[in-house]
Amino acid sequence: MPSIRLNSGKPMEEDRELIQRFKDGDKSSFEKLVKKYEAKVFNTIYSLIGDSMEADDIAQEVFMKVYQRLEGFNFESKFTTWLYRITVNTSLDHMRKRKTKVVSLDSEDGKRIKELLYLSIDPSEALERRELQEMIQMLLNSISPKYRTVLVLKEIEGLSYKEISKAIGCSIGTVESRLFRARAELRRRLEPYYEELR
Amino acid sequence: MEMECRRWRKLLNRYVDGELDGRGRLKVDEHLKLCGRCQGYIRYLETTKRVFKAKRVESPRPYFWTRLAPRLEERGTSWHELEVAMKRLTLVGSMVALIIMASLTSLYLRGEVLSLDEFLLKNGFSPEVRAVMSGDEVGFGLLMGTTLSSQEEGR
Numbered sequence: 001m002p003s004i005r006l007n008s009g010k011p012m013e014e015d016r017e018l019i020q021r022f023k024d025g026d027k028s029s030f031e032k033l034v035k036k037y038e039a040k041v042f043n044t045i046y047s048l049i050g051d052s053m054e055a056d057d058i059a060q061e062v063f064m065k066v067y068q069r070l071e072g073f074n075f076e077s078k079f080t081t082w083l084y085r086i087t088v089n090t091s092l093d094h095m096r097k098r099k100t101k102v103v104s105l106d107s108e109d110g111k112r113i114k115e116l117l118y119l120s121i122d123p124s125e126a127l128e129r130r131e132l133q134e135m136i137q138m139l140l141n142s143i144s145p146k147y148r149t150v151l152v153l154k155e156i157e158g159l160s161y162k163e164i165s166k167a168i169g170c171s172i173g174t175v176e177s178r179l180f181r182a183r184a185e186l187r188r189r190l191e192p193y194y195e196e197l198r
Numbered sequence: 199m200e201m202e203c204r205r206w207r208k209l210l211n212r213y214v215d216g217e218l219d220g221r222g223r224l225k226v227d228e229h230l231k232l233c234g235r236c237q238g239y240i241r242y243l244e245t246t247k248r249v250f251k252a253k254r255v256e257s258p259r260p261y262f263w264t265r266l267a268p269r270l271e272e273r274g275t276s277w278h279e280l281e282v283a284m285k286r287l288t289l290v291g292s293m294v295a296l297i298i299m300a301s302l303t304s305l306y307l308r309g310e311v312l313s314l315d316e317f318l319l320k321n322g323f324s325p326e327v328r329a330v331m332s333g334d335e336v337g338f339g340l341l342m343g344t345t346l347s348s349q350e351e352g353r
Binding site: 030038039055060063068133137139151180186 | 207212243245246249250253257265267269270
């Protein structure tokens with residue numbers, strides 16, 4: 001399934017209308033907002049955390065925060081940017097509390113990594129195979145949370161540097177630098193298994 | 199040569215991320231024609247991009263909204279009830295104070311002087327109101343009880 005981006009012209013107008021209706025007292029419009037974004041929020045959290053049950057709990061927590069704070073949302077930024085910010089911060093808080101450790105890849109993973117890197121020419125095959133999906137998540141988990149966040153927002157969510165900078169509240173230069181370091185970290189992990197990197 | 203390639207790498211990242219303008223892209227294209235090392239780096243970036251693109255979009259557990267709605271209601275309702283209770287309390291308090299002041303003024307004008315406690319007792323005010331007016335410590339439960347009973351009377 002291709003990645004669907006949160007933001008484009010028309011959905012923004014729809015979001016604005018739903019939020020305004022919520023502020024005017026029509027609480028049912030919140031259900032529409034949740035149904036529109038639940039999959040996207042969950043997928044972002046899952047990519048950051050790597051655990052389906054925990055990601056579901058955190059996604060619920062994110063929407064509870066959105067519900068509480070939506071009254072104060074003043075349309076100065078896109079709703080999706082604001083939603084990404086809450087999603088990322090809640091996930092990072094959770095990782096800090098849980099003291100998440102980065103996963104280290106061992107030689108047993110090597111075979112699957114090789115397969116993944118050389119198979120990735122045909123993504124449809126990788127999509128069908130559970131063990132390769134687990135391997136992709138493992139690669140993400142092998143990077144420190146600070147760098148993983150920008151990598152997920154760039155590669156999984158397809159955001160621009162500017163959108164990422166707004167979502168995580170830092171400069172475009174910092175985004176660029178973290179992304180560079182994330183890829184360097186990933187390269188070091190992959191190097192033993194990918195001949196072309198040597 | 200390697201040192202020079204390191205300087206190019208940030209630019210190559212922006213190149214594969216589509217963050218360069220036409221001029222920047224042209225500059226990178228020219229460099230790539232001449233540099234095998236940077237060609238290898240670009241291949242690495244493109245490979246990892248393909249890997250992440252192959253990541254399946256995951257979905258939350260079923261009935262996400264059905265599970266969320268009661269939690270929102272629980273949190274939303276408790277705040278709303280407290281807000282209503284506080285508003286009612288303020289209104290009831292103001293009315294009681296107004297009645298007492300009017301009655302005291304009337305008594306004063308007729309020349310009858312009573313202490314506040316005696317006055318409240320004589321006029322049948324409830325123990326909760328007497329406690330509030332005489333400045334005794336009043337617990338949250340007592341306040342809520344007074345407000346809720348006044349709400350019941352109002353219905």
